[in-house]
Amino acid sequence: DQQVKQNSPSLSVQEGRISILNCDYTNSMFDYFLWYKKYPAEGPTFLISISSIKDKNEDGRFTVFLNKSAKHLSLHIVPSQPGDSAVYFCAASGGNTDKLIFGTGTRLQVFP
Amino acid sequence: NAGVTQTPKFRILKIGQSMTLQCTQDMNHNYMYWYRQDPGMGLKLIYYSVGAGITDKGEVPNGYNVSRSTTEDFPLRLELAAPSQTSVYFCASSYSRQLSNQPQHFGDGTRLSIL
Numbered sequence: 001d002q003q004v005k006q007n008s009p010s011l012s013v014q015e016g017r018i019s020i021l022n023c024d025y026t027n028s029m030f031d032y033f034l035w036y037k038k039y040p041a042e043g044p045t046f047l048i049s050i051s052s053i054k055d056k057n058e059d060g061r062f063t064v065f066l067n068k069s070a071k072h073l074s075l076h077i078v079p080s081q082p083g084d085s086a087v088y089f090c091a092a093s094g095g096n097t098d099k100l101i102f103g104t105g106t107r108l109q110v111f112p
Numbered sequence: 113n114a115g116v117t118q119t120p121k122f123r124i125l126k127i128g129q130s131m132t133l134q135c136t137q138d139m140n141h142n143y144m145y146w147y148r149q150d151p152g153m154g155l156k157l158i159y160y161s162v163g164a165g166i167t168d169k170g171e172v173p174n175g176y177n178v179s180r181s182t183t184e185d186f187p188l189r190l191e192l193a194a195p196s197q198t199s200v201y202f203c204a205s206s207y208s209r210q211l212s213n214q215p216q217h218f219g220d221g222t223r224l225s226i227l
Contacts (some may be wrong), residue, residue: 004154034215043116043202043218044155089154099170100216102147102154 003027004092006103013110019077021106023090026071030094030101035064035075038087038105047088048075080110114138118203118219125193125226133188133222135203143206144186145170145216146178148199155202161186193226200224 005024013019023033031052036044050057050064050073057064063076077084090103119134137144142163147155147170157170161180175197177189186205190197200223204216 006154009152036218041220043204043220045218046215049215099145099157099160100155102156104152104154 002104003030004090004101004103006090006106008106009104010107010109013080013108015082015110015112016079019075019080019084019108019110021075021077021088021090021108023073023075023103024071025073025092027092027094027101028071030092032093033064033066033073034091034093034100035062036089036091036102038089044089052094077108080108082110082112084108085110116203116205116217116219118201118222120222121220122223123225125190125224127193127195127226129193130189130191131193133190133201133203133224135186135188135219136184137186137203137205137217138184139205139207139217140183141205141207141217142183143208143216144180145204145206146176146186146188147202147204148172148197149202149221150199158188158201190224195226198224198226 034049035047037047038044048062066073087105087107089105091100116137145160146158156172159178161167200221202221204218206216208214
């Protein structure tokens, strides 16, 4: 049972435009959500996070939105840059667990 | 400023062989984790540790063993390699639980093929 789902395996966006990556979850106990970015042959690196007590968190070009009633979060990148081309993983944790549950990732390609 | 270091980066094993994947971190993090990532899939937690001498199973622990004798090191052992263990393995560490701004820091991975 996939508790964290990223239904779009890939996304292609023109440089300068907005990239929107989506993530859905099923476990209502999740209370903290993170986005990781991964380049080929490297480990994932932390990008941005959001607590369930908030509905938006912004860090420069990156904004994460959380809709708890829909169990949905999204990552917005504005403006998109070619260096943003990578695989983006959504992850969640919550309750008494020390563990992160990862989605399957979305490959973002930003073209000139 | 090494962070999390994994060795080796690549390895090919024959079925039934054993090996140890090494992981060390220099950030004095209490929590350490081992994940595997199969093609087209997310990261699955194999084992984790909340401090030296304490380990616990994750989502997919079968076929693996770990130990945590020091804060810095968290090796992952494959005793009898099987083709199903062909994957990319990531080690990660964090200072505390996944709350507030304490994200996990990842190594660059070990790509393991079992033939």
